[in-house]
Amino acid sequence: MGDITVYMIPGAGISIMHHVPETQDVCIPFDNSMENHIVNNREHQLMLMKGNNNHVYDIDLYQGLEWLDQRHIIGKVCGFLPYIGYMMIAMNDFPQLKYTLLGGLGLLAVIQWE
Numbered sequence: 001m002g003d004i005t006v007y008m009i010p011g012a013g014i015s016i017m018h019h020v021p022e023t024q025d026v027c028i029p030f031d032n033s034m035e036n037h038i039v040n041n042r043e044h045q046l047m048l049m050k051g052n053n054n055h056v057y058d059i060d061l062y063q064g065l066e067w068l069d070q071r072h073i074i075g076k077v078c079g080f081l082p083y084i085g086y087m088m089i090a091m092n093d094f095p096q097l098k099y100t101l102l103g104g105l106g107l108l109a110v111i112q113w114e
Contacts, residue, residue: 004077007049009063015074018049018058024067044069 008015024046046067049058062068091098 005047005049006074006077007068007072008074009061009065009068009072011063012061016049016058016061017077018051020047021050022048022057047073 003020004017005020006015006017026044026046046069048067050056051058059066091101
């Protein structure tokens with residue numbers, strides 16, 4: 001709870017990075033042995049996400065789901081680079097910028113190679 005995670009909803013096609021303001025632990029029974037019909041419970045964590053500038057949870061983005069679970073989580077944010085998102089948006093909007101930056105980095109790598 002409180003972590004910044006990156007999640008993806010199947011079929012959405014994009015990943016979203018938001019806070020986890022609320023979690024809920026539930027026990028889900030599952031059949032551990034078909035032969036003996038033993039039923040065990042396992043703990044399962046459900047999550048709601050919320051963006052910094054949003055007043056409500058991201059439930060409208062979940063495509064019919066009420067909660068997210070661990071299979072939707074792609075990763076967890078562990079660093080901070082201010083304004084890097086603007087560069088990513090610019091590179092997606094202007095592919096020439098992306099190729100120029102990659103070419104410049106490649107050229108620097110060749111020049112610096114000893």
